[in-house]
Amino acid sequence: MAKLPLEGIRIADFTWVWAGPYCTLQLAHLGAEVIRIETRTRPCITRQLPPWPQGKGGSLNRSGYFNQYNQGKKSLTLNFKLPAANDVARKLIAKSDIVVNNFAHGVMDKMGFGYDALKQTKPDIIMISLSGYGDTGPYRDFIAYGPAQVPLSGLSALTGYKGWPPMHSGFSYADPNAGVHGAFAIIAALIHRNKTGEGQYIDMSQWEAMMALLPEGILEYTFNGVEPERNGNADPQMAPHGVYRCLDRPGTILGNTIDQFVAIACATDAEWVTLTRMMGRPELATDQQFTTVMARKANEELVDKVVNQWTSTQRAVELAESLQNAGIAVVVVADNKFLSEEDAHMRERDYWVYKEHAEVGKMQHAGVPWKMSRTPTEVRAAAPLIGEQTQEILTDLLGYSATEVESMRAQGALE
Amino acid sequence: MPGALSSLKVIEVGGMVAAPYATKLMADLGAEVIKVEPPGVGDPSRGRGPFPGRVPHREKSGLFLYLNANKYGVTLDLARPEGMELFERLVSEADVLVHNLWPPDMDRIGLSFVRMSKVNPRLVMTSITPYGLTGPHRDWRAEDLTLWSAGGICAINGGGMDHPEMPPLKAFGSQSGFQGGVHGAVATLGAVMALMRDGEGQHVDVSIQEALASQLELFFEYWPYMGLIANRLGRKPIQPLEAMQCKDGFIYLCCVEEHQWRGFVEVMGNPEWANEEVFGDRFKRAENWEALRIFLEEYVSHQTVLDLYRKAQEKRVPFAPVSTMGDLLNSEHLKARGFFVEIPHPIAGTQTYPGAPLKYGATPWEIRMPAPVLGQHNEEILGGRLGVSAARIAELKKVGVI
Numbered sequence: 001m002a003k004l005p006l007e008g009i010r011i012a013d014f015t016w017v018w019a020g021p022y023c024t025l026q027l028a029h030l031g032a033e034v035i036r037i038e039t040r041t042r043p044c045i046t047r048q049l050p051p052w053p054q055g056k057g058g059s060l061n062r063s064g065y066f067n068q069y070n071q072g073k074k075s076l077t078l079n080f081k082l083p084a085a086n087d088v089a090r091k092l093i094a095k096s097d098i099v100v101n102n103f104a105h106g107v108m109d110k111m112g113f114g115y116d117a118l119k120q121t122k123p124d125i126i127m128i129s130l131s132g133y134g135d136t137g138p139y140r141d142f143i144a145y146g147p148a149q150v151p152l153s154g155l156s157a158l159t160g161y162k163g164w165p166p167m168h169s170g171f172s173y174a175d176p177n178a179g180v181h182g183a184f185a186i187i188a189a190l191i192h193r194n195k196t197g198e199g200q201y202i203d204m205s206q207w208e209a210m211m212a213l214l215p216e217g218i219l220e221y222t223f224n225g226v227e228p229e230r231n232g233n234a235d236p237q238m239a240p241h242g243v244y245r246c247l248d249r250p251g252t253i254l255g256n257t258i259d260q261f262v263a264i265a266c267a268t269d270a271e272w273v274t275l276t277r278m279m280g281r282p283e284l285a286t287d288q289q290f291t292t293v294m295a296r297k298a299n300e301e302l303v304d305k306v307v308n309q310w311t312s313t314q315r316a317v318e319l320a321e322s323l324q325n326a327g328i329a330v331v332v333v334a335d336n337k338f339l340s341e342e343d344a345h346m347r348e349r350d351y352w353v354y355k356e357h358a359e360v361g362k363m364q365h366a367g368v369p370w371k372m373s374r375t376p377t378e379v380r381a382a383a384p385l386i387g388e389q390t391q392e393i394l395t396d397l398l399g400y401s402a403t404e405v406e407s408m409r410a411q412g413a414l415e
Numbered sequence: 416m417p418g419a420l421s422s423l424k425v426i427e428v429g430g431m432v433a434a435p436y437a438t439k440l441m442a443d444l445g446a447e448v449i450k451v452e453p454p455g456v457g458d459p460s461r462g463r464g465p466f467p468g469r470v471p472h473r474e475k476s477g478l479f480l481y482l483n484a485n486k487y488g489v490t491l492d493l494a495r496p497e498g499m500e501l502f503e504r505l506v507s508e509a510d511v512l513v514h515n516l517w518p519p520d521m522d523r524i525g526l527s528f529v530r531m532s533k534v535n536p537r538l539v540m541t542s543i544t545p546y547g548l549t550g551p552h553r554d555w556r557a558e559d560l561t562l563w564s565a566g567g568i569c570a571i572n573g574g575g576m577d578h579p580e581m582p583p584l585k586a587f588g589s590q591s592g593f594q595g596g597v598h599g600a601v602a603t604l605g606a607v608m609a610l611m612r613d614g615e616g617q618h619v620d621v622s623i624q625e626a627l628a629s630q631l632e633l634f635f636e637y638w639p640y641m642g643l644i645a646n647r648l649g650r651k652p653i654q655p656l657e658a659m660q661c662k663d664g665f666i667y668l669c670c671v672e673e674h675q676w677r678g679f680v681e682v683m684g685n686p687e688w689a690n691e692e693v694f695g696d697r698f699k700r701a702e703n704w705e706a707l708r709i710f711l712e713e714y715v716s717h718q719t720v721l722d723l724y725r726k727a728q729e730k731r732v733p734f735a736p737v738s739t740m741g742d743l744l745n746s747e748h749l750k751a752r753g754f755f756v757e758i759p760h761p762i763a764g765t766q767t768y769p770g771a772p773l774k775y776g777a778t779p780w781e782i783r784m785p786a787p788v789l790g791q792h793n794e795e796i797l798g799g800r801l802g803v804s805a806a807r808i809a810e811l812k813k814v815g816v817i
Contacts (some may be wrong), residue, residue: 003613004566004609005606005609006608007586022630026601030602030608041563045719046633050640050652051633051636051637051641051643052640053640053641054641061558064636064637064640065632065636067636068633083629107649115776133748134750136752137747137751137752138747141717143731143733144733145669145671147656148669148733148734149735150791151658151665151737151738152735152737152738153738154738155586155587155741156665156737157737157738157739158587159584159585160584161573161581161584165658165660166665166737167573168658169568169572169586170568170571170572170573170584170647171571171631171632171634173586173630175632176599176630177594180594180598180601181772181773182773183601184601184604185773185775187607187608188419188441188444189419189726189775189778190608191419191420191423191604191607191608192420192777192778194608195422199777200775200776200777201775201776201777202773202774202776203753203774203775204772204773204774207749208749208752208769208770208772209772211743211754211769211772212593212769212772213588213589213590213593214587214588214769215477215478215481215482215588215768216463216464216465216477216587216588216589217588217740217770218742218743219465219766220464220465220477220572221740221741221744222744222755222766222767222768223465223467223468223477223689223745223766224465224467224469227739227740227741228587230587233560233582235559236464237462237463241558241560242560242582243569243582243583243585244582247534251644252643253644253646253648254648255712255733256576256579257579258648261564261569261583263560263561263563263564263565263569263585265561267556267558276486281749312631313815317643323553324556327556328556329557329558329561330556330561331555331561331564331565333564334565334567334570335644336567336631336636336637337616337644338567339567339628339635339638340635340638343565345551345624346550346624346625346628348549349547349550349622349625351622360640363636363640364637364638364639366628366629366631366635367625367629368625369550369598369622369625369626369628370599370602370621370622370625370626371620371622372605372606372618372620373619373620374609374615374616374617374618375606375609375617377602377605389799
């Protein structure tokens with residue numbers, strides 16, 4: 001079988017939480033050997049968060065959060081309070097192609113692993129920092145947490161119901177976004193190194209990587225001096241365009257009934273005509289209030305009301321299926337249960353991964369979001385237990401003797 | 416110094432965001448990108464805006480101008496044999512082809528990896544499609560809203576405990592396309608690494624739905640691990656993690672770690688209520704959020720955003736402003752980093768755009784030329800590069816192939 005795209009590339013992964021691990025997950029998907037440098041003295045917060053099987057934590061290896069974003073990686077535990085740990089890390093970096101971290105600005109320098117120091121160890125090393133604010137500028141020492149980066153970026157000011165305050169995106173979007181942009185930056189740097197033999201340092205600001213995704217909002221301001229209004233799920237050029245309640249009630253949360261919704265994006269006047277027929281309301285196809293996109297935008301509340309009345313009598317899955325068959329973009333608004341159990345398409349594409357894990361067994365995890373025809377990329381193993389490969393890395397890769405490893409372990413350097 | 420990807424030759428058949436963003440990332444690092452648009456109308460993002468003065472004009476659409484700077488632009492009707500023939504000649508000289516044609520449109524014009532790899536066995540061809548090129552939803556229609564919903568993200572946003580009547584809410588803009596684009600760019604460069612090693616190309620099939628479903632933080636795993644639905648109506652596990660209104664705008668309160676909460680309490684001047692047992696740790700603050708919120712709203716409403724932001728950051732508390740577009744453009748930090756860039760364009764004029772999402776130490780991120788006017792480089796690329804005669808180009812233009 002063909003070798004994987006990044007086979008033979010080794011990554012010293014100093015990352016934690018989500019942004020950095022999402023970055024190195026992409027590289028692991030592509031075949032790189034990713035070694036996460038962890039410590040039991042301050043374990044990654046995602047190892048300590050739910051969900052846990054049967055709701056029972058009590059171990060650093062049972063979190064679904066950690067186990068999702070660290071598939072296919074190795075774990076080496078080091079306690080940097082002891083000098084031996086620094087020697088191990090330096091030796092590992094000397095045998096690595098890439099060093100990744102998402103600490104705040106300056107932390108790697110303080111640990112003695114700044115780029116200038118690493119270059120002494122390995123002249124063609126590629127190093128990337130995925131910090132909240134970047135390495136320069138007056139706020140470079142500010143600290144950033146995933147949830148706060150979404151409002152900082154400008155996305156919250158743009159997101160929300162019409163006339164309501166700014167809303168969040170619902171997840172720490174800036175984290176995976178920085179991670180995937182970082183993975184892109186790293187592979188581009190590898191391509192450059194292949195050609196020239198030259199490594200380099202990459203400064204990535206999570207804030208800036210988010211603003212790269214907001215041209216429609218930012219340019220409304222730079223072109224016209226106007227702050228865009230929040231507009232819910234509406235679209236300037238399509239109507240109906242929204243999410244609509246269905247008949248299904250899949251469960252309750254905190255006493256609130258969970259309704260099932262469909263998302264409908266009706267892109268053309270012809271699709272509107274089709275939709276009126278599907279709704280059993282053919283008279284609306286010729287109603288002047290609705291015949292053109294402009295008319296439907298002008299009467300959007302009424303359009304949404306009409307559509308909602310109909311969808312609330314329908315089951316979501318069948319409705320999506322029948323409207324797609326009629327050529328309209330409609331889907332069930334999928335939650336985690338729906339994705340896990342009911343999305344037949346993702347199942348058929350073999351997207352989900354079930355790798356054996358010593359503490360949680362074969363759990364369902366999200367896999368690789370692309371398929372390659374010649375060098376098939378796949379998740380190769382479940383996430384590592386904390387320190388699972390410490391012994392193997394120290395002896396097989398770095399050449400420490402059994403006695404040396406034992407001595408480091410006794411000092412607590414491998415905690 | 417040339418950019419990191421300066422030796423890479425890329426052909427893009429892109430509409431709206433996904434493929435154009437993937438190749439923008441490459442073009443800004445020096446790759447040569449030739450963008451192929453349909454004659455007459457061009458990329459639909461030309462009609463999307465925002466437009467200066469809000470007057471629609473196909474050469475003044477902000478989304479198009481942002482996504483397509485640094486690219487050469489040619490027009491070819493790929494549904495016509497003469498158009499496809501010229502396209503194949505372009506592909507024969509390229510390393511990478513990135514497209515986001517809807518699969519039924521690929522079928523209609525006969526664009527497939529089998530055909531393209533005959534033209535160029537070294538070709539990396541990347542198809543970024545809503546659902547991927549296999550499976551029962553391959554030919555389903557999609558827009559940003561339906562993808563954000565199908566990927567599982569809409570369901571975790573909007574409404575909330577206090578407003579269960581409000582529906583799931585999509586994030587602003589074209590986020591599905593951007594995520595399809597950047598994940599597609601990662602996979603494409605991976606395939607380029609394999610090409611440099613093995614001398615062989617391949618087909619990369621990127622599903623935007625899957626790229627989104629891989630970003631569900633800890634929410635997806637609640638079902639396989641615990642049998643729990645994660646939904647926007649749930650209670651946050653820890654607090655405060657909320658936006659609140661100051662005198663002059665909104666600030667996002669963010670206390671994840673206990674020391675951050677203690678820092679915030681100090682910033683507030685150690686009010687007595689903060690010592691109440693019911694606010695004793697991050698979990699209790701979430702359970703008693705309705706009460707805590709009243710105290711915090713009262714305090715925050717008397718503050719200004721920048722002042723509270725700076726005071727919190729001085730105590731290592733990661734608050735952030737809810738930035739407006741004006742805040743971003745005026746930010747002293749972003750100015751010092753030179754984030755925003757000006758790009759002159761012959762028709763749209765000189766405008767300010769978001770700049771580099773990453774800064775390299777050795778190789779540049781740079782804007783070398785503005786987005787192409789529709790068909791701007793037909794003569795240069797089809798004539799100069801492929802050697803099509805001026806007479807033939809004129810003839811093909813007349814019949815609408817170019």
